[in-house]
Amino acid sequence: MQYTRNVEALKEGTVIDHIPAGQGLKILRLFQLVETGERVTVGLNLQSRHMGSKDVVKVENIALTEEQANELALFAPKATVNVISNFEVVKKHKLELPExxxxxxxxxxxxxxxxxxxxxxxxxxxxxxxxxxxxxxxxxxxxxxxxxxxxx
Known part of the structure; x- marks a missing residue:
């Protein structure tokens, strides 16, 4: 089986990947990512080699902090949160459930x-x-x- 990318590359912003399928919209709503006014790209029920299916959220021009990323761990403990600058990953947040x-x-x-x-x-x-x-x-x-x- 061949895997292809379903979502375009991001120049600046944050990519939240490996969200359990069905949790992407909840994360958008709870963390008010749409209200930022920036372009948000959402992929729901995408194919994943490791998870079967997953959701992905990309937010342009917003760099999530480590604290914000850790709050996502409540709903997506195995998600990856990558901060992008000039199409390159400049920071990867390793999620830890906050106290x-x-x-x-x-x-x-x-x-x-x-x-x-x-x-x-x-x-x-x-x-x-x-x-x-x-x-x-x-x-x-x-x-x-x-x-x-x-x-x-």
Missing amino acids: EIEGVFACPNSNCISHKEPVKSFFYVRTVKNDTKMKCKYCEKVFTKDIVVEVR
């Missing part, structure tokens, strides 16, 4: 004080038996990564 995430997700608990007070959301992250949990700093409720929602 804390601030200001990215709103607490799913509608009674949480973070919805009523002018504070950034804040979660402690931990993995127990290959299951990632997020504990809200304010209401102390524990949630799975699948029910967090984007910040309002």
